[in-house]
Amino acid sequence: MNASLINYTLHLADNALTIGHRNSEWCGHGPVLEQDIAISNIALDGIGQARNFYQYAASLSGNGATEDTLAYLRDVIDYKNLLITELPNGDWAQTTLRQFLFSTYQYFFYQQLEKSTDRQLAAIAEKSLKEVTYHVRWSSEWVIRLGDGTEESHKRLSNAVTELWNYTGELFIPASYEKELIATGIAVDLSVIQPLWQQKVSNVFSEATIAIPDKSFAQQGGKEGIHTEHLGYILAEMQFLQRAYPGAEW
Amino acid sequence: MISFCTFTIQIMGMEKDMEQLFQEKIDKEIRIEPKDWMPEKYRQTLIRQISQHAHSEIVGMLPEGNWITRAPNLRRKAILLAKVQDEAGHGLYLYSAAETLGISRDEMYEQLHSGKAKYSSIFNYPTLSWADMGAIGWLVDGAAIMNQVPLCRSSFGPYARAMVRVCKEESFHQRQGFEILLTLSRGTEAQRRMAQDSINRWWWPSIMMFGPKDDESPNTIQSMKWKIKRFTNDELRQKFVDICAEQIKILNLTIPDPDLKWNEEKGHYDFGAINWDEFWQVIAGNGPCNKQRLDARKKAWEEGAWVREAATAHAAKRAQRLAEKRA
């Protein structure tokens, strides 16, 4: 039970950190100065949420674990984020679409997690929900703008849909550690949020004049530690100093 | 013919009165606002100075952005990201201030990308280690504050107001930089070495941030008369050296200048000769990262073109649909 709760909390932390890390790669390189600020802000929210979850996971783990040992000293096999969060940013269409798909998921997810029987998780969800509400608004506006913008932006957004769609199935497949927590009311029942997510995505896609792919195959494994090749490079970069100078204070 | 001549003379006479009036306002510390009359040269000087400052904020995001994905822990990662994001915000305030003088942000970008407009040379140096995040905060943001606090009293209202907001955040940047170095200086041998190396590389370029010596800074006199500038380059540089020479003691590291010595008589620190050749070389485009920085800015701008076009196209479509609905 405790092991599952730790894994589940790490899963939530890893999601927030990997997407935050990816978004932070835009800082200084955005297409418009205002949007550079916006995406950096979203990145910061992700890192902030990750810290809350890691701190909780560390307190559950004991053994001298801290938010940083959890983020910086675990390898790919122990990371439990959804695959979609670790994919490269691609262009602005892919980044904003990924944000929309993920933030919409997070929005309904945190709404449920607020009711978790685990008070700490519920509190973090409540705090994060305000931020995510903004992320959904910002990213859905971009999806609509790009879908219903120019021919080129429409094409780029369509390509992004093709690129990302197979990674959305995993959002709703519970991991082994998740299942028992759903039964006890700690974890979110993913089958409850799936139709809400589908409805919202279909509304925004229709405004963006973009079709939802009728066929899809769910790429999965991230929640259980089986990742794409990309995560290894994220960690190699992110963990460099902690690995090169073991035990140092920064 | 005759009447034309009198007319011209009258206009010129008026211009002179206006200029006198303008200077009187400046002398009385009355802020100049965008709609007020101002000498063309004042306007041009300000456009150059403010846009150059804005470009510095934006280009300045690159060397530090280089370490966001490698920050050593989550707290540092969040602080660094927030800091670099602040710089984008500074760029935004400053571009807006410059726009009140009748130039568009796109025009300013064009001047940056073509090399016509300059930005602070300090950002043409590379960030090679984590300690550079400390040295940049302590020295580069520190020098920026020294330069910018007096600008909060700039005679041009929008610039002065932008600088008040900027300066508040810069002092936080400076503190976090010093704190990074302090942590490193109390850390392992490898960390101390990292910190010292970083100070070695950033010290002299930071000293050069105050610009050429006063006797080689021809615009200073006019700028001071217009209260766009309140202290000379050398005055500010001396102040900065005096402060750093004290702060380095807390770090228990060294400033790479064997001639740095307290001068009892002057009440200031003496310091060694600045390598002005390097300064002019970097300005001329031969710094280690000039090309890399400008290429990165141009790449972001060019790759963002389709995004900006899409946003414009979508806004037009929306406006049209709204108009149709109303009709």
Ligand SMILES: [Fe+2]
């Ligand atoms: Fe700044």
Ligand SMILES: [Fe+2]
């Ligand atoms: Fe600045």
Ligand SMILES: [Fe+2]
């Ligand atoms: Fe700064």
